[in-house]
Every structure is written in structure tokens, then in C-alpha cells.
Amino acid sequence: MENIANIQVIQNIVYIISSVMFILGIKMLGKEATAVKGNYLSALAMFSAVGITCLSLEIDIKIILAGILLGGLIGSLIAIKVKMTAIPEMVALFNGFGGLATFLIAWSQFNEPGNSIYQHVLIMLTIYIGGITFSGSLIAYGKLSEKLKLGKGSTITNIFISFFYLSMPALIYVVAEPSLSGLIPQVPSYFSIFLVLTLVAGIGFVMPIGGGDMPVVISLLNSLSGIAAAFAGLLLLNNVLIVAGSLVGASGLILTIIMAKAMNRTITNILFVGYASSSQTGSSEEQGEVKPITSDDAYLILENASSVLVVPGYGMAVAQAQHVVREMGELLEENGTEVKYGIHPVAGRMPGHMNVLLAEANVSYDLLAEPEDVNPSMDTIDVAIVIGANDVVNPSATEEEGSPIYGMPIIEVHNAKTVFVLKRSMSSGFAGVQNPLFFRENTRMLFGDAKESIGQIVAEFKD
């Protein structure tokens, strides 16, 4: 008996140390100079917390070893093999697995005899948050990897959305029912229905949300997986779960807010309304003609430019053009041109997506600038090259009050002396809003695959 008590004391002390390491780790992860160390520290915290938990185990050691080894193998393989362009969907997938783990933990606790009313409430909340995180993340994974094409408006989506709204009163019912009746049900019939309903609700939660809003959804699901872990910690009376889970919840929440601000929309608008219902076409009649350009002409202009700003968007990720973009940047610099990269926070499909791609292509991160750094000096830029970005450079956001994206902070490339827009076709961006930038006097359209177009410019430079 005494022995067990001692083990518990030791475990709790190690949990406290781990919690401190998690706190320091995530703090260091937020600064460029210390980020790598922060990640190691947080991994060490994880290792200590898991290791010390193994001092008192009830489950068969074979099950544990099999689970950890197999999980470790699968996780490591995915992490090593994944291409940097596929990072958004991979983060979504891992996130979903974390949610699934808490879902299963709560389910297992439910099967234990003698739960108190408090435990019952926590079990239901953990199942709900964990389940929504799991199935929601899977849908996000499907959307990001473009395996799932269903969107807002289809009948199937609407059915799932109805289940999402239905799940909320259901949650209230399963949480409140035992306290009202005074009975903690052992295995009531509604429990299995609730399990399924939670999973279906997660699908309905994410399915109607469009691709361009994914940075917000991923951050939010990230936050939810942390909150689910923290609730599981309350349930199991384990403080390291609570602290670590809350930290994740907070960091996800901050990213969610940053992303929503960068779109000048509220989180509820992104999650439950979407662009479609707010869009009313503004003055789309005064468009005029676009001025196409060939890569030969583009090369001649670039050769004489003294400052160039590259503004990448999701199109660069799709075309996998980050390496040729870096090559072009280097050649321009050799030619005496000052090159900068203007990165909008919501360009791409997850927070910081463009930064990761350019880092992969070996672009030094001090060349990457945020909108507020490049906008004031935009009129001194000779050429702004927009690569597969659309809504984040749409001047309607600053000029056209009726536009659905009015008020969204953008990179004001239209103020540059010349703008090149690399685009596959004239289709509008994710928001479905026409972009007057394409029709501006100083804009030249370079149609075609971004990788090929830039490749040609690079080839010209080398000649």
C-alpha cells in the first residue's frame, strides 16, 4: 500500500516537471532562435510523462508495447515521407488521431463501474469534443488532399449539417439526464447513438467550410484536440494532461484569431456563414481588358527592375513552383535587383503555409515580409509578381465598400509600378469575387502553369 502511494507521489512530481517543460517548450517554439530547442524540450517532457506513467500500469504490457511501437512506426513513416506541400493535410490527420485517442479514453471510462455524476458529465464532454475533432479533422484531411470534393450546398452536406445541429441538444441531454433523474446509467441505449451522432456531427461541422477558410478550421481543430485532452485530464485527475492540453487549446485559439483577423471576418462567420451568403456582386461591369504578356517580355522587364516583390499564394503550392521561384529570386539578386517576398497570413491552406514552402526551397527567412511591412513602400517597387494568389491581393478589399471581402487586409500590389499576375486562367479566387487588379493599367497577366512560366524566365536569365 505504502509502495503504491510512493509511486503516486513520484509520478505527480514528474508530471509537474513535465508540465513546466511543456510550458517552456511551447514558449521557445514561438521564437525563431529557440524554436528547435523548444520542440526538443517538449518532446523530452512527453517522454518523461509517458515514461513515469508506465510505473503503474493496469493494461497488459503487450498491448501497450504493440500500440506504442506500431503507432510510433506509422507516425514516423508518415512524418519522414510526407512532402512539404502535403503538410496541411498531414497536420489535420495527426490532429484527428489525437482527438480519436481522447474519444476512446472517455469511452473506456464510461464502461467503468461506479462513475460519479461529475465523471459522467466529463465523459460526455470529452467524447463530444474528441469525436468532433476526429471526424472533423478527417474531413479537413479529405478536403486539403482534394480527395473530397463535396462542398456547401449539396444535399449530402446539408444532411450532415442537420446532424451537427442535432448533436448539440443531444449533448445537453446526455450531460443533464443523470443529474435530473439521479441515476447514473450503466449502459443506456442512448450511449451508442450518442457516439455515432458525435462522429457524424464532426463531419457536418467541417464539410460546408471551403478551401480558402481552411487555415481557420485547422487552427480551430488543433485547439479542440488540446481542449479534449485537457478534459480527459480532468476526467482522469491527471494534471499534466490538463496543462499540456490547455496549452495546445490556447495556441490553437490564438492562431484561429490571427487567421480570422487576416480575413477581416469573425470566426462564427467563417464557420457557419461562409462567403456565399454574404456575397453580392459589386461593380463588376467596369472591368475592361486584361493585358497578357509572354515570359520573354516579362524577362525583359524583370532584367531592368531594381526592386521586385514576390507574392505567393495557394497556386504556388499547387504548381510546386517554390523551387523555381527561389531560383528566379537568386538570379534577380545576382543581377542587382532587390528581392523580397510578401507573405499574407492566410495565403495557402494553413497558417504559415507559404513560409514553409519557401523555407523548403531554401529561401532565407529574412527575405519574407508581412503585409504591413511591404505596403507602405509599395510605390517604390518596380515589379510585384503575384504567383497563384488572388483574394489576398484584391484591391476591392480596400476600395469597394460593397465587396464581400471589403476591409480584409491585403498586400497592395496594385500600388507597385508594374504587377505580373501568374495565373492558369481567369477564374476567380476562393471568395468568388472578381479581382479588378487583373484589369488595372499597370497589370500584366502571365497565363499558364506557374512553374513553367517562371522556369522560362529562369532559363532566359541563364542565357
Add this chain to the structure above:
Amino acid sequence: MEIYILLGFVLLLSIFLGLELISKVPSTLHTPLMSGANAISGIALVGALMLSSAGQMQDILAFGAILFASINVFGGYLVTNRMLSMFKKK
């Protein structure tokens, strides 16, 4: 009851601490931070190891929880590390 109030207090304080710690993150680190935080949410592994074993059903649930939390932990930390190693000043 007291224990839940106490732990609920820990939960709230940690959330506030997290919000303070991460409120100013350079956008270069948005993805690594998200993926690093994602790895931390694999702490559910500790919870999974605390489950009890009573019958086949419970064993299956525990195995599933351990398996998926482990994928989250290993995959999350490795990919964050891979990503961070690409961020260099030249």
C-alpha cells in the same frame, strides 16, 4: 467535488498562460507552432496508459487510444523538427 474545482482552476490558469506565451508569434513560425502544439496534444497517450483493463472491450479501446495517440506524438514531433530544420537564415 473539491478536486474538480482545483483542477478546473489549473485548466483555466494554463489556458491564460498559453494565451500570454504565444500571443506574439512571427508568421514564419505559424506552421511549426501548430504542428508542435499538435504533437503536444498527443499527451492523450498518458491518459491512454492510465486506462484499466477489464475484459476484451476495454483492451481494444485502450489499444486504439495508445495506437492513435502514439501516431500523433511520434509523427507530430518528427515533422515539426523536419520543418524547423528548413528555416535558416543565409
